[in-house]
Amino acid sequence: MTPEDLHRPVGIFDAGIGSYDLVRRIRAAYPQQDVLYLADRASFPYGAQSESSLLDSVSRAARALERLGASSIILASNAPSVTVLEPPRERLSGPILGVVPPVRAALAALPDDRTLVVAGASVLVHSESLERLIAMEAGDDADRVHAVPADALIALVESGAFLDRAQVAQPIADFLAALRDQHPRLGGLSLSSTHLPWLAPAIAQEAPDLFLFDPADQVVAEFAPLATPGEGRLVSLATESPSHPLAEFQSMLQRMRLDITPTLVEL
Structure with missing residues (x-):
């Protein structure tokens, strides 16, 4: 399955496995929602980057998800949601939600x-x-x-x-x-x-x-007016770096017993 097979998916991303909890919760709350899940391992970890680097990473990933057909986007990482979300929010054509402390x-x-x-x-x-x-x-x-x-x-x-x-x-x-x-x-x-x-x-x-x-509780609730019924399908994408290859992420998914096979992409 590819992003083109999804109907107006929500794009959910961060740099690691943390964002999958939000993927899981969105799918549970909106079972017909198609999801495009991106693990941006090439930019791992978001939480250790400077704000300028975070802005570059987040903007690049959000633009890529929009190009791939995401009708809305959730930045599933607290640090960039609080510090650098406004510039990409202004530049994207669709809505982008962030995760902030309640x-x-x-x-x-x-x-x-x-x-x-x-x-x-x-x-x-x-x-x-x-x-x-x-x-x-x-x-x-x-x-x-x-x-x-x-x-x-x-x-x-x-x-x-x-x-x-x-x-x-x-x-x-x-x-x-x-x-x-x-x-x-x-x-x-x-x-x-x-x-x-x-x-x-x-x-x-x-x-x-x-x-x-x-903080995800608020995002799950805020997503309600953006939900677009599809078939509840999930496509997983991942970037990689020499320090964090795709195989490392695949191994983590297997250890978590998640039936997900991410496709390697470059943003």
Whole structure:
């Protein structure tokens, strides 16, 4: 099957396996929706790039998906969604959604004396864009929101270690212990990397008292008016680099027991 076989698909992409969780959720919520899924491994990892490099990578991938027939696009990566989404959004002919921390909704769900940690890639949590988003969404409660890098947890997903609960238990316990030491009133955690929801069951087991917020929830809801009934088909594409060849990505899909065969493309 090729992109030409799809009916007005949604293009969903990021640089790694994290975006597949959003692919899975869109297909579950909109079972007739055709999906064009791109793993941009040639630009891996998005979360470690500068903002200028991110803009180049995201723009190139989004333009390619539009050329391949995507009627709408979801950038399934928190860091570029917050920091560099507006320029490609202005240049594309169709809509493009991003994944952003649900700061306002999370604070509303937490008791007034509890704080929220936005966990994500360093390029996100140290960005002025996230600082502005928190100020806008939290208002007078901005002092209850703390951005914390979670690169070590993200690496557990990209390496495939997350497939073995025993390998992730201690790193997650260490991460949460450090968070509690730094933020004693911690009440909630925004999983603000599309990799982190893969770890949500293990995080919930280690910290059942914490509220976990998945930014993808909002995207799945926002996609409703863009849904275009097809036959629920999926076409997977991937780019590669010498450091991250297609075989590496295929191996990850096999370990996850996903019946997906990506086609190698150049953007």
